[in-house]
Amino acid sequence: MARVPTSTDTDSGAIKRSVFKLGTNIVTRDSGELDEETISSLVGQIAEAHRSGLEVVIVSSGAVGAGMDTLINRSPKSRGRLRRRNVTARQAAAAIGQVDVIALYKSLFGKFGIEVAQTLLSRSVLNQREGYLNVRGTMEMLLEAGIVPIVNENDVVAVEEIVGVIYGDNDRLSAMLANVLDADLLVLLGEMDGLYTSDPHNDPDAELIHDVYELTDEIRSFAGGPRDDRGSGGMRSKLEAAEVAMLSGVDMVIADGHEDYIVRRVLNEEKVGTRFHSLVPPSESRKRWLLTGGTEAKGAVTIDDGAVKALAKRGNSLLPVGVTDVDGEFERGDIIGVKSMSGVNVAWGISNYSASDTRLVMGKRSGELPDILESYFGREIVHRNNMALGIVPDSEGEYVEGKK
Secondary structure: OOOOOOOOOOOOOOOOEEEEEEOHHHHEOOOOOEOHHHHHHHHHHHHHHHHOOOEEEEEEOOHHHHHHHHHHHHOOOHHHHHHOOOHHHHHHHHHHHHHHHHHHHHHHHHOOOOOEEEEEEOOOHHHOHHHHHHHHHHHHHHHHOOOEEEEEEOOOOOOHHHHOOOOOOOHHHHHHHHHHOOOOEEEEEEOOOOEEOOOOOOOOOOOEEOEEOOOOHHHHHOOOOOOOOOOOOOHHHHHHHHHHHHHOOOEEEEEEOOOOOHHHHHHOOOOOOEEEOOOOOHHHHHHHHHHHHHHHOOEEEEEOHHHHHHHHOOOOOEOHHHEEEEEEOOOOOOEEEEEEOOOOEEEEEEOOOOHHHHHHHOOOOHHHHHHHOOOOOOOOOEOHHHEEEOEEEOOOOOEEEOOO
């Protein structure tokens, strides 16, 4: 079985969290109908990994195709508009098909005693700090509860996937989501079994590239032609997703979802498909981003000595009880500094609360927050996953400001 963590696992190399993207050509048949046989096989494999301890998120395409027949049958006049790729008609089809897609996943995962949750994301959500926090917070709660989020672009309000100009069949969306969730692995499952040196359909000498460590101009040149007819992706969008993933500290694999036991084989790091190796570990990638962002912090909080030790020695989140002062005016989602009472820069992180709300709850116990705040976003001022320490221990074991 896949190398996933157990309750006693301390191997930092274990895959703890993975995002699986199922493309249109995997989720649907040529007719546009959902391919229940293929989806069932993949769900069974993913469920096996999930039961072994892997946290799983699925990004699924296929809603437009799944809803087309119903829309046409109910409104024959829509047939021509769909053929002309009318955006509104395709959005309507997506709204219909999304119900069938999530119902199928719920039924299939339910056979393994696994609950699912539907998550629709619009174009701008992950690029907004507050939206980023909201998505991350919701997903973390679902994953902590052992629930599998089923994600898709919200085609009813966002047309980018339908038009094919932004994400490209959910490829880049899945990479952005893997970044938000600090995933260890992103797996793009479609009909393509990886990146070739040339088009294998036209060149019998084309060679499959199993490992990519850098996206060079030569590698990019292998992406070739346009997207396919049913999906809006293609190899170009997959390389763009790989760039996002690699810079975020996430390994990415392109593989054929129809291959036997493909999920298990990818998780076991067999030589299947093409693996894009990340440039840095996810935690280091996040740390670099936060430490760089520290120079643009919108404000700061001062914390007591007990909170400094909790952050530095135990890796805890910053709770309101340890906050003694608030500087500046910042909003939820802004990067803020965290300082000791002696003025040492303890950390930088993304704030769960605005400056005004933080002032209301500083010094309070976390359990009091729901009664004090109009909007409650969790017990932490800064969650440990959204924080990078800026202090190091000196020769006497005291913590001093480190290098940025």
